[in-house]
Amino acid sequence: MQAYIRESKHAQSDADFLSKMSIAYKEADETDFWLNLLHDNGYINDEQLDSLNKDMERILKILTSIVKTMNQKVHPGS
Secondary structure, eight states: OHHHHHHHTTOSSHHHHHHHHHHHHHHHHHHHHHHHHHHHTTSSOHHHHHHHHHHHHHHHHHHHHHHHHHHHHHSTTO
8 A cells, every 4th residue: 555655656647646546545445454354363452453443544534535536636527
């Protein structure tokens, strides 16, 4: 996820930026899945999961906002 966000700083166009941020969102969502799986299998405890989930929720909200805004810019009227 971090790599795509960093790479988006050098996007060649708005569409390229949107693509990279969309991938970052998907990667963050997958990370959320893996964190819950780690918890379900006892590798992280409830307190650790709660802390990580708060961070993931903020990251996903930010990425969702960026993707929506850029999608409207790249694909107006969609």
